[in-house]
Amino acid sequence: MRCKYTAVEPKLTAKLIRESKMKLSNINAILMALAFVTSSCGADAYIKKGEKNLALGEYFDAANNFKQAYTRTPAKEKVARGRISAKLALCYDKMNASQKAVGAYQNVLRYGLADANTHLLFGRQLLKTGAYKAAEEQFKIALDSLPNNKLASEGLISAQQATQTKNEGSRYIVKRMEVFNSHRADYSPMLFGDEHNKLYFSSTRNEAKGDALSGITGAKPADIFVSERDDKGKWTKPEPVPGGLNTDYDEGACCFSPDQRTMYFTQCTTNPNYPRYAQVMTSARADAAWAKATKLEISKDTLSSFAHPAVSPNGQWLYFVSDMPGGQGGQDLWRIKLTTNGLGEMENLGEDINTPGNECFPTFRPNGDLYFSSDGHVGLGGLDIYVAKQNNNQQWEIEHPGFPLNSNGDDFGLTFDGPYNRGFFASNRGDARGWDHIYAFEYPEIVHSIKGWVYEQDGYELPAAQVFMVGNDGTNLKLGVLADGSFRQVVKPGVEYVMLATCKGYLNHKEELMVKPSEASHEYVLQFPLASITAPVLIDNIFYDLDKFSLRPESKQALDELVKLLNENPNVTIELSAHCDYRGSAEYNKALAQKRADAVVKYLIDAGIAEERLTPVGYGKEKPKTIRKKLTERYKWLKEGDVLDESFITQLDKDKQEVCNQLNRRTEFVVQRTTFGLLDDKGNLKAKKKTPKKAEKETEDVFDILE
CATH class of the missing domain: 2.60.40.1120 (Carboxypeptidase-like, regulatory domain)
Incomplete structure (x- = not known):
């Protein structure tokens, strides 16, 4: 059970989703109908409780109450038992308990209450258990009455092709990551950090915040946890994210802005009298900690869920999942523009991606490929992972990555280790209780x-x-x-x-x-x-012999870098200055410094830099170095703004005095102008040379960048 399932169920048709959000005021009519056909041995009380739980999205509690109602209903009352079984199937579906859902649907069929939609939903559950032959039979029955139903037709193709797809396999390598997993649900991993050495994910494990168990899952509400990889590649024990991010509610499916300063995630609140709807939250990072989250107001719609945020690699779009009107059915993928003034235009990703089923858990590979999960496209069962790429006509082309990245269970929530096709994802494959766990994946490739x-x-x-x-x-x-x-x-x-x-x-x-x-x-x-452009720039590794001004050979590399810099910035003129420490006479130091500055300028001129772009000045000891903040990290005893004049230096210890004298003996430059060669004799901007027409179309952008 995932955080977003508390509010947005990815496995139901739009019709059943609407039914699950039925107002509490309408439940009485259902209860009266059920009470008419049930005995008076207490079943109606449990049905009433179960219906209330179901309307609030408390599927675990609802299932327990419906089970009690079922056992208290005599076997001869087949209609009543069949209706309760249908409710149980719905609850088990939402809880990812596919085997139990299959048993409940079998009871619906046994009691003769199955319709075409029952066969459709039964077939979708059979797909999740890997019973492909049985699923094929159910989809065929459903299509007899629903010949144009896309979910039934796609389900039939899935059932017929799944075994072959599994046998063909793929180059993906999948491994369960026990270091992240618990005995509850662990899902939606997301790598973070410049070296991708932190993994955030959601979990309902015992260490999650709060003491109460969720009526939705029977476990604790999910919190966001984090694990860190050390220099040897070993991951630490996951810990709850510190600060005010986690609450007593469900938090899950997080992602980060490209600058890594903002987290987006899903939160599902609780209300004893109102159905649960997911919402997208944001948290800002300051001093390596995440602040208390605030709601992101995507829409004024208060009756729809908004979940599973994902930011595009360029930071311009926020992708998310919603069941709001205007989609293809069930849950759809949407996106909304991120601007400096807030949220902008919103759009549905269209029928190339969205289906009458459910599309969810969008994420991006850094190259721009969109990954998402769906139970509406042809696949292996449950939620399968798909990759979407836009062609030259800006249309989405969908690809199924095959087995073992996908399975007959739910597979979702990828995160990528930089540019490589490797990382982590979540799946409930092989877990009898339907709990999700984190897996590593890798597709061998040369990058x-x-x-x-x-x-x-x-x-x-x-x-x-x-x-x-x-x-x-x-x-x-x-x-x-x-x-x-x-x-x-x-x-x-x-x-x-x-x-x-x-x-x-x-x-x-x-x-x-x-x-x-x-x-x-x-x-x-x-x-x-x-x-x-505004501060002096040190030219490091310029060497002279003692009391001499001729450049030593080991200065060549640094001077060649300066030549390169001036060639890359042809409109810049500089003052090239040489400085000495305070020892020696002012006249001697100034003369020596001037000769050293002249020597550097001569080297630059010989390398092709125009003489009129260079002004050599020897300051001697007239301008002692002023300490900038970066240098204080190397020399802890210096402070930003310290001026290394004689009075400052002579108060220091001998070793520190020598360090200051070395810092004062320096060659540096300051930018004087950035318009050299751009203005004519009258001070007007010269006309830009036109690119030859033959090459203009191909090279205009390159010239704009590199000129």
Whole structure:
């Protein structure tokens, strides 16, 4: 039993869902009809309790009451027993107790109360138990009366093809993960973190919050738990998520925004007098902790459920599940626009994905493929996992990944380990009580990817940056950067890529990469340090001999990086400055510093940088270094804003004095202008050169990015 089943049942037709939400005021009419055909030995009291439980979504309690009513109804009263069996079948269905549901439907048939819809629902339960031949028979009977029923026709095809699909198998490798599982339900895993080293999931285990057992499941209401993977790949014992996220209600099916700062999840509240409806909640992360959740107002509709949130990889859409009007029947997948001003337009994903059955648990692979579960498409039984990809006409194409990722049970809730086709999912396969458990999956494949970091040179990560990526295969992408300044992108073997990192207030940085074919997966790691436009930028690893100004050979690498930077930013002019420590006379230090600055500028000019873009200045000891925050992490005894002048240094211990003198002996640059070559003699912006027409269409975006 999953959190969302407390409010939105994925296995029922739209008709039965409506019946399960029947108002309490209408129950009396049903009770009168049942009481007419039942004996007076106490069955009617249990029926009344069961109907109230059912109307509130308390399926476990309802089933217990209907069982009591059934045993108190004499066998000769077949009509009464048949009607109670139908109610029991409904409860067992919602509780994922498929074997018990099959027994209840057999009683409905035995007492002669079966109609076409009974045969349809019976067939769907038989699919879940793997009784494909028996299911085929029930679907055929249902189709005699319901020839146009899509659920019956898809169910028949499923029953006829399931055995062959299982025998064919697939390359997927599936393994049950006991480290995450309990003796209750564990489901909806979701990886989190830049290294995907945390796994969030929902569980009704004994450690969940509260003491009361749910009338819906017979177990505790679900809470969200988390496990962490250490450096050796070992997962820790799952613990409840700390803070105010978990409540006495059901929490489940969580996901995260691309920047990892917002969690979306499903919550199912309780009310002793009103049916349960699921709602989507949000929680913000601050200082590595999740705050108390607030409701996300997707719609003003108060009679429908909203569950199973999933954010698209670009962060522009929130996908979710709902039984609200306007869908294809049962539960449908919907999406709503996420904007800086709140939620925007909402749309149904359409009949390519949605069916008269139930579609739920959407999730995304980082490459944009949409995964979801459904009991309305052809499959192996219960909820099967499907992958949806959009073609060039923006139409969804659906694929069934086969066995063993799918089974005759419920399979749902995937999460992916970065760009790779591996991760975790939930399934109740093989569990007689219908409890869900977490499994690992992997589809062996060769994946080439890039992981990059964008950060301020001599500073911190730049989450506001963007990375433009073009390839000679036609690739033209704009990549977002996560909170830690990182990004990851799958690339193709044999393709040459150019990546340009940009951020307001910083110079651009470009990297080129040729992806080599390989027989194993490989991740390229690239660094994108961006130089500030407003603050001095240290040119590290510039070396001179003592009291000399000639550059030593080991300075070449750092100077070549500076040449590259200036070529990537051709409209920038800089002041190139050299600095000394406070020891020695001011005149001597200034003269030496000037010669050293001149030597660096000469190297840059010889490398092709225009002389008018460079201004060498030797400051000597006139401008002692001012400490920035990043440097205080290395030298704990320094504070941000400290100025390393003579009076500051001479108060320190000898070893600390030498550190400060080394920090003062530096070569750095400051950006002076960013418009070099852009203006004419009158100060007006020069006209941009036009791209030749022949190549204009193919290259205009690339030129816009890289110029």
